[in-house]
Amino acid sequence: xxxxxxxVPCFFRQAIEAARIAGAGRETQKKIVDELAKELRGFSxxxxxxLMGRAIYSLVRRITGKADPYVxxxxxxxxxxxxxxxxxxxxxxxxxxxxxxxxxLAIAGNxxxxxxxxxxNIDKEIKKIISEENKAIRKESRANFDYPQFKRAVEKAKNxxxxxxxxxxxxxxxxxxxxxKKLDKDKKIIYAVKQSPxxxxxxxxxxxxxxxxxxxxxxxxxxDAPGTIPxxxxxxxLKIYKQADMVISKGQGNFEALSSRPPEPTFFLFMAKCPxxxxxxxxxxxxxxxxxxG
Amino acid sequence: xxxxxxxVPCFFRQAIEAARIAGAGRETQKKIVDELAKELRGFSxxxxxxLMGRAIYSLVRRITGKADPYVxxxxxxxxxxxxxxxxxxxxxxxxxxxxxxxxxLAIAGNxxxxxxxxxxNIDKEIKKIISEENKAIRKESRANFDYPQFKRAVEKAKNxxxxxxxxxxxxxxxxxxxxxKKLDKDKKIIYAVKQSPxxxxxxxxxxxxxxxxxxxxxxxxxxDAPGTIPxxxxxxxLKIYKQADMVISKGQGNFEALSSRPPEPTFFLFMAKCPxxxxxxxxxxxxxxxxxxG
Numbered sequence: 001x002x003x004x005x006x007x008v009p010c011f012f013r014q015a016i017e018a019a020r021i022a023g024a025g026r027e028t029q030k031k032i033v034d035e036l037a038k039e040l041r042g043f044s045x046x047x048x049x050x051l052m053g054r055a056i057y058s059l060v061r062r063i064t065g066k067a068d069p070y071v072x073x074x075x076x077x078x079x080x081x082x083x084x085x086x087x088x089x090x091x092x093x094x095x096x097x098x099x100x101x102x103x104x105l106a107i108a109g110n111x112x113x114x115x116x117x118x119x120x121n122i123d124k125e126i127k128k129i130i131s132e133e134n135k136a137i138r139k140e141s142r143a144n145f146d147y148p149q150f151k152r153a154v155e156k157a158k159n160x161x162x163x164x165x166x167x168x169x170x171x172x173x174x175x176x177x178x179x180x181k182k183l184d185k186d187k188k189i190i191y192a193v194k195q196s197p198x199x200x201x202x203x204x205x206x207x208x209x210x211x212x213x214x215x216x217x218x219x220x221x222x223x224d225a226p227g228t229i230p231x232x233x234x235x236x237x238l239k240i241y242k243q244a245d246m247v248i249s250k251g252q253g254n255f256e257a258l259s260s261r262p263p264e265p266t267f268f269l270f271m272a273k274c275p276x277x278x279x280x281x282x283x284x285x286x287x288x289x290x291x292x293x294g
Numbered sequence: 295x296x297x298x299x300x301x302v303p304c305f306f307r308q309a310i311e312a313a314r315i316a317g318a319g320r321e322t323q324k325k326i327v328d329e330l331a332k333e334l335r336g337f338s339x340x341x342x343x344x345l346m347g348r349a350i351y352s353l354v355r356r357i358t359g360k361a362d363p364y365v366x367x368x369x370x371x372x373x374x375x376x377x378x379x380x381x382x383x384x385x386x387x388x389x390x391x392x393x394x395x396x397x398x399l400a401i402a403g404n405x406x407x408x409x410x411x412x413x414x415n416i417d418k419e420i421k422k423i424i425s426e427e428n429k430a431i432r433k434e435s436r437a438n439f440d441y442p443q444f445k446r447a448v449e450k451a452k453n454x455x456x457x458x459x460x461x462x463x464x465x466x467x468x469x470x471x472x473x474x475k476k477l478d479k480d481k482k483i484i485y486a487v488k489q490s491p492x493x494x495x496x497x498x499x500x501x502x503x504x505x506x507x508x509x510x511x512x513x514x515x516x517x518d519a520p521g522t523i524p525x526x527x528x529x530x531x532l533k534i535y536k537q538a539d540m541v542i543s544k545g546q547g548n549f550e551a552l553s554s555r556p557p558e559p560t561f562f563l564f565m566a567k568c569p570x571x572x573x574x575x576x577x578x579x580x581x582x583x584x585x586x587x588g
Contacts, residue, residue, distance in 0.1 A: 005310050005323050009303035016299050029299050030339060037331035045324060 001256040003045045003052065006276045011052055012036060018060040018199070022069035035059050050227030050257045057198055057226070068197035070167075077168030077200065078209050081109070088175045099151060102179040103269065107288040109172025110165065110251055110271040144283050146292040150267050153292075154180055157245035159188040162216065163228055164202045165251030165270075170210045173250060177215050190240055191216040196224040201253075227257030252277055255291070265294030295550040297339045297346065300570045305346055306330060312354040312493070316363035329353050344521030344551045351492050351520070362491035364461075371462030371494065372503050375403070382469045393448065394441060396473040397563065401582040403466025404459065404545055404565040438577050440586040444561050447586075448474055451539035453482040456510065457522050458496045459545025459564075464504045467544060471509050484534055485510040490518040495547075521551030546571055549585070559588030 015036045019029045039055050061067060088105055095101035154160070162177060164170055177189055191212050194201045207218040222234025228249070230238060241247065247266040249258055255268045256277070268291040272278040278285045309330045313323045333349050355361060382399055389395035448454070456471060458464055471483055485506050488495045501512040516528025522543070524532060535541065541560040543552055549562045550571070562585040566572040572579045 005320065005327060008310065008327055009307040012306060013303040016302065026299065026339070033299060033302055034335045037334045040331045041328045045320070 001048055001259050001277070001280055003043070003047055003049050004276045004280075005045070007049050007052070008040065010274065010276075011040070011056060014053070015056045015060065018057055018069060019064065021073070022060055022064040022066040024060075024064050028063060032059055032063050035063065048227065048229065048256050048260065050225045050229060050253050053227065053253070054198065054225035054229075054232075061197075070197065070200045074167035074200050074202075074206060075209075077166070078171065078206060081168040081171035082210060085171055085175070088172065092175060092179060098182075099154065099179050100147060102176040103147065103150065103290065104288065106169075106172045106176040106250070107269050107271060107290065109169035110269075110273075144281060144287065145290045146267070147290055149292050150290055153246045153265065153267065155183060157187065159190070159244055160246045160248060161190050161192065161240055161244035162248045163192045163221070163250060163254050164207070164212075165254060166200050167202055167206050168200075169250065170202050170206055170212060174210060174212055174215065177212070181215060189216040190244070191218050192221045192228070192237060192240075193218060194224055195220045195222050195234075198224050198226045201226055225253075225257065227251075227253030227255075229257045230261065255289075259291075259293060265292075267292055295342055295553050295571070295574055297337070297341055297343050298570045298574075299339070301343050301346070302334065304568065304570075305334070305350060308347070309350045309354065312351055312363060313358065315367070316354055316358040316360040318354075318358050322357060326353055326357050329357065342521065342523065342550050342554065344519040344523060344547050347521065347547065348492065348519035348523075348526075355491075364491065364494045368461035368494050368496075368500060369503075371460070372465065372500060375462040375465035376504060379465055379469070382466065386469060386473060392476075393445060393473050396470040397441065397444065397584065398582065400463075400466045400470040400544070401563045401565060401584065403463035404563075404567075438575060438581065439584045440561070441584055443586050444584055447540045447559070447561065449477060451481065453484070453538055454540045454542060455484050455486060455534055455538035456542045457486045457515070457544060457548050458501070458506075459548060461494050461496055461500050463544065464496050464500055464506060468504060468506055468509065471506070475509060483510040484538070485512050486515045486522070486531060486534075487512060488518055489514045489516050489528075492518050492520050495520055519547075519551065521545075521547035521549075523551045524555065549583075553585075553587060559586075561586050 012033060015032050016029055019032045024032065036056060036059060043052055060069065091105065092098050092101045160180065162173065164173060180189065181187060191207060193203050193207050197203065204218060204220060207213055212218055219237065219240065221228050221237045223229060223232035225232055241264055244264060247264050249255065249266050249268045250270065252270045252273050255270050258266060259268065268289065270289050272281060272283050272285055272287045272289055275285050281289065283289065306327060309326050310323055313326045318326065330350060330353060337346055354363065385399065386392050386395045454474065456467065458467055474483065475481060485501060487497050487501050491497065498512060498514060501507055506512055513531065513534065515522050515531045517523060517526035519526055535558055538558060541558050543549065543560050543562045544564065546564045546567050549564050552560060553562065562583065564583050566575060566577050566579055566581050566583055569579050575583065577583065
């Protein structure tokens with residue numbers, strides 16, 4: 001996805017928020033904002049938003065000296081999500097279509113963001129998403145939700161690349177991966193994390209902390225943008241990306257980074273969190289999306 | 295009020311919005327955003343937000359070549375508000391405390407913004423503000439609402455400077471000024487408008503179109519920021535400002551511009567439209583405020 005001008009105010013909002021999370025005072029925050037203003041002038045709108053996201057968080061790290069400002073938040077999100085793992089498994093076990101429920105939960109997991117401070121909120125959000133209303137929608141044709149195609153692809157695929165997104169959410173990914181492995185335990189699943197800290201995106205440690213390494217091979221994409229921009233990825237990752245029978249891409253950032261180039265057969269699972277992305281897709285903000293592009 | 299870092303994303307949002315209202319295409323919008331980024335780096339947070347507002351709209355005018363992008367919007371707002379003038383007068387006539395009702399309506403008029411496209415919305419908003427709930431609050435002590443002091447000052451003042459804000463809203467100002475004149479028709483009221491176009495702020499023409507010139511002397515502040523920054527005002531205006539027994543300042547922009555310096559005895563009437571101002575005051579967003587500072 002290209003960058004819209006409406007992304008610009010949000011770039012500054014993100015920079016200020018990240019600076020505060022990194023413990024920056026007012027003067028340091030202003031310095032970061034000024035540096036961002038400088039970078040913005042050379043930034044092409046043809047680039048995807050995560051490229052600017054990368055620049056923003058790089059600025060914050062450099063100016064505050066904090067290598068991973070979100071480390072505590074990530075740990076907390078993982079702990080929170082691991083605490084409801086059994087509940088998620090029960091939800092799947094009770095569902096008529098287990099895979100569908102696991103897919104919906106994996107997308108719903110995208111709401112676990114550092115803004116959410118207790119499990120009650122998560123419960124509420126999940127209930128909203130897996131509501132009766134949504135069940136009714138499922139019976140009708142559902143826009144931006146290519147589930148039948150996803151199901152066929154999952155059943156057929158021998159090797160799947162699963163590109164992770166955020167801490168916390170990764171536990172929901174585990175539930176979906178476990179369901180996929182249930183179809184055929186010999187399916188090879190590779191789970192990709194970021195190379196180095198970027199917002200609350202998953203790293204190798206998060207994959208280990210949340211037990212992903214027990215059910216999938218965990219690799220790094222080689223990149224550190226808040227979205228998997230191929231130009232920034234390692235050769236090893238790109239080889240796996242190209243050879244996969246199916247790619248499952250989680251989160252809005254990965255959608256922004258991968259959607260506009262001719263992709264490998266990719267399913268984008270995410271919640272449309274911002275109005276710009278919602279407008280780009282033609283959906284409502286907070287819709288859950290399962291998009292096929294191949 | 296000083297500028298908060300949280301104002302920065304909003305500066306860019308305003309620039310993009312104004313550029314679009316001026317009919318700018320994507321490239322021109324980007325040029326405006328880049329120029330704003332350049333200006334931002336030299337901008338001190340000790341300045342008040344309307345100073346940057348002035349720079350933003352000056353950029354938009356210069357780059358798009360449109361001297362008054364909001365001219366049609368202003369005309370439409372005035373027409374809309376004049377259309378409910380009789381209804382406003384009836385509301386005041388039926389009130390137990392006519393002056394209080396006129397004050398509340400004058401603040402409520404601040405919601406007439408170019409975003410609102412029909413009179414039904416305005417009706418709804420006014421009803422919400424003048425609701426039973428608010429009537430109940432009136433009986434209790436009301437935070438940030440120095441009405442008793444306002445009433446005493448209005449009764450006593452011989453010459454009042456009334457600093458206007460937006461088109462549309464000006465009709466609500468007229469209703470309040472008419473109530474003030476009812477107390478004593480010999481009170482001298484001077485109504486100040488902006489010198490030249492800035493967003494949807496009132497100019498001399500708006501004051502004439504809405505009949506303010508029949509009940510008050512209309513002057514220009516000499517300034518063209520979206521808030522009356524004394525350093526930018528004419529000597530004539532400043533003389534009147536200093537000699538007034540009482541100043542009524544309308545709108546958030548005038549509050550931002552005038553609140554942090556030792557003011558002449560001033561009553562600030564406005565709706566706290568943004569989260570930053572609400573936090574600065576310690577109120578909720580959309581609260582109606584009547585602040586005395588003197």
